[in-house]
Amino acid sequence: MGVPTWTIVTIIIIVYCVLCIGIGYIAGRRFRKTIEDFFVLSRTAGFIVVFLSIASTYHSAFAFLTSVAVFASAGISFWIAAMAWTTLAAIWGYFYGKRAFLLGKAKGFITPADMLADYYQSEALRVITAIIQAVFIIAYITVQAIGLGIILSIASAGHIPYTWASLALMLVAAIYVVIGGLRAAYWTDVMQGIWMYIGVWVAGILIALRFFPGGVGQIFAELHKINPSMLVLRWSPDLLTSFMIVYSVGLMLLPHIWIKYYASRDTWTIKWSSVGTAIYLSSYYIPAALVGLAAAVLNVTGAPGLAPGFIKHLISIYGSRDAVMAYMIYNFTPPIIAGFLLAGAAAAAMSTLDSFLGTTSLILTRDLYQRYLRPKASEKELVIVGRLLLLAWAFIGWYFAILKPGLIFNITAIACAGGLQFLPAILQVIIPTKRNWVNRQGAIAGIIVGSIITAVLAKQIGGRILPISFHPAEAGMIGLAVNFLISFVISAFTKPVPKEKRLEYYELLKNA
Amino acid sequence: MAERKLEIEYKLFKKKSHLAAFIIGIILYGLVYLTYAINRPTMIGGLSLPFLYSLVLWAAIIVLVIVSAARIWR
Numbered sequence: 001m002g003v004p005t006w007t008i009v010t011i012i013i014i015v016y017c018v019l020c021i022g023i024g025y026i027a028g029r030r031f032r033k034t035i036e037d038f039f040v041l042s043r044t045a046g047f048i049v050v051f052l053s054i055a056s057t058y059h060s061a062f063a064f065l066t067s068v069a070v071f072a073s074a075g076i077s078f079w080i081a082a083m084a085w086t087t088l089a090a091i092w093g094y095f096y097g098k099r100a101f102l103l104g105k106a107k108g109f110i111t112p113a114d115m116l117a118d119y120y121q122s123e124a125l126r127v128i129t130a131i132i133q134a135v136f137i138i139a140y141i142t143v144q145a146i147g148l149g150i151i152l153s154i155a156s157a158g159h160i161p162y163t164w165a166s167l168a169l170m171l172v173a174a175i176y177v178v179i180g181g182l183r184a185a186y187w188t189d190v191m192q193g194i195w196m197y198i199g200v201w202v203a204g205i206l207i208a209l210r211f212f213p214g215g216v217g218q219i220f221a222e223l224h225k226i227n228p229s230m231l232v233l234r235w236s237p238d239l240l241t242s243f244m245i246v247y248s249v250g251l252m253l254l255p256h257i258w259i260k261y262y263a264s265r266d267t268w269t270i271k272w273s274s275v276g277t278a279i280y281l282s283s284y285y286i287p288a289a290l291v292g293l294a295a296a297v298l299n300v301t302g303a304p305g306l307a308p309g310f311i312k313h314l315i316s317i318y319g320s321r322d323a324v325m326a327y328m329i330y331n332f333t334p335p336i337i338a339g340f341l342l343a344g345a346a347a348a349a350m351s352t353l354d355s356f357l358g359t360t361s362l363i364l365t366r367d368l369y370q371r372y373l374r375p376k377a378s379e380k381e382l383v384i385v386g387r388l389l390l391l392a393w394a395f396i397g398w399y400f401a402i403l404k405p406g407l408i409f410n411i412t413a414i415a416c417a418g419g420l421q422f423l424p425a426i427l428q429v430i431i432p433t434k435r436n437w438v439n440r441q442g443a444i445a446g447i448i449v450g451s452i453i454t455a456v457l458a459k460q461i462g463g464r465i466l467p468i469s470f471h472p473a474e475a476g477m478i479g480l481a482v483n484f485l486i487s488f489v490i491s492a493f494t495k496p497v498p499k500e501k502r503l504e505y506y507e508l509l510k511n512a
Numbered sequence: 513m514a515e516r517k518l519e520i521e522y523k524l525f526k527k528k529s530h531l532a533a534f535i536i537g538i539i540l541y542g543l544v545y546l547t548y549a550i551n552r553p554t555m556i557g558g559l560s561l562p563f564l565y566s567l568v569l570w571a572a573i574i575v576l577v578i579v580s581a582a583r584i585w586r
Contacts, residue, residue, distance in 0.1 A: 217558030
């Protein structure tokens with residue numbers, strides 16, 4: 001009698017976890033006991049590290065799991081929107097990231113709030129930025145916790161229940177970041193970025209060809225027969241626009257990506273990382289489309305070992321259709337390959353989770369604890385507090401994950417829509433124009449009102465009690481529009497940012 | 513003097529190539545919306561028309577990004 005499939009697959013995932021912790025341990029040994037080294041690698045990250053850490057951090061359980069789930073329900077709509085938002089994210093990353101790098105290097109910024117507080121000369125803005133980012137990040141941490149729970153639960157054939165599977169893998173990510181700081185996250189991101197990219201392509205090709213030897217053409221032909229609406233763009237223009245902006249600019253303004261620009265070595269690194277990111281992020285969705293569209297056909301026709309309506313069955317277990325990819329990998333690829341592929345899926349989630357946990361602890365430690373609670377705290381104390389906060393946020397994310405709040409695609413949009421609310425304030429900082437469009441009061445009012453509107457109008461938050469609600473991405477766009485309006489109007493009637501400060505930023509950015 | 517120096521908006525496109533790349537980018541992303549005009553499941557070369565169109569658009573965007581990085585981006 002052979003070794004059961006679930007045992008082989010689970011062991012490979014455990015080996016992968018040990019590898020991550022080992023890298024965290026090595027990273028920790030090189031740690032120089034300073035907060036700058038713990039969080040932004042002493043600003044020495046080169047091309048490979050910056051490119052793969054941005055790419056793998058951007059792509060998370062969202063890319064490996066929910067993209068397939070959305071392909072299976074919305075068809076090619078996902079590709080049309082995703083190819084636009086992933087490339088736009090990379091272009092925005094270059095435009096914004098280069099400027100963030102120049103400012104961060106010149107002025108020693110470590111957190112996103114450092115930049116805003118310095119330019120607008122407002123400690124209140126620092127606190128507001130830290131709190132709003134830390135709160136919206138919870139949605140993103142939750143998403144990774146959901147993904148990890150699904151992956152290990154399916155990999156173990158249910159022997160490790162979703163709740164404990166999620167906690168176990170969350171703790172693995174937390175442990176290696178606690179040991180090695182964000183240096184560990186950057187290093188593991190390199191490995192995870194390669195692993196998950198190879199994994200999604202191998203999974204896409206193996207699964208698609210297993211059921212459709214005729215390849216892409218056969219999948220499209222079958223879909224054309226079964227449900228031709230899957231082969232057209234089904235999202236309305238406003239939804240498409242919301243996704244394109246929220247999942248690009250909104251996501252890139254979240255702190256886990258933001259601080260990677262601070263960590264970069266030079267602008268050349270950022271430029272070519274952006275090119276690599278555009279190609280990596282968008283091409284990742286090609287194999288995801290293969291699996292998702294194949295699943296859409298098989299969900300109707302069924303296949304040996306796969307009953308028609310299997311997606312509905314998965315929804316009944318996991319609360320959403322996010323499990324489609326993991327389920328198909330486990331059931332329709334050889335056990336050893338399934339182990340590597342599901343480890344790749346875990347890599348996708350953990351490479352984002354680690355950065356989020358690290359940056360959340362950074363924000364709370366540096367912007368709140370150090371500044372207001374213990375201004376004279378030693379570097380060692382700050383690192384310890386950072387580690388404790390990191391664990392706390394991991395548990396908060398896990399708590400929400402066990403409530404099975406819904407499709408990862410939608411939950412992610414909440415966090416990205418929150419990130420988007422920093423756009424008006426950021427634009428003024430990175431483009432120090434002659435006219436002062438946004439000042440301190442305008443930035444504070446805009447961010448607060450925009451964030452509240454986003455949360456209130458989002459279906460998963462305010463929509464639970466209000467009669468009117470929107471997809472979180474649309475809510476984020478409405479919040480942004482109001483945010484811009486309030487920022488401009490209030491700034492027009494209040495004192496502008498001092499000319500000296502604007503000139504200082506101009507000098508730093510004029511050749512960017 | 514200080515006020516006059518704060519005119520970074522005029523430096524964003526100080527070279528014609530910067531402006532050209534920006535305009536091409538805007539057009540390419542604008543063309544995403546043209547999908548609605550051809551939004552039917554007509555099959556061409558084994559793929560649906562909107563999907564094929566988006567693949568071409570995607571390739572054009574990637575080329576723009578690479579060329580911009582090599583020639584324009586600082």
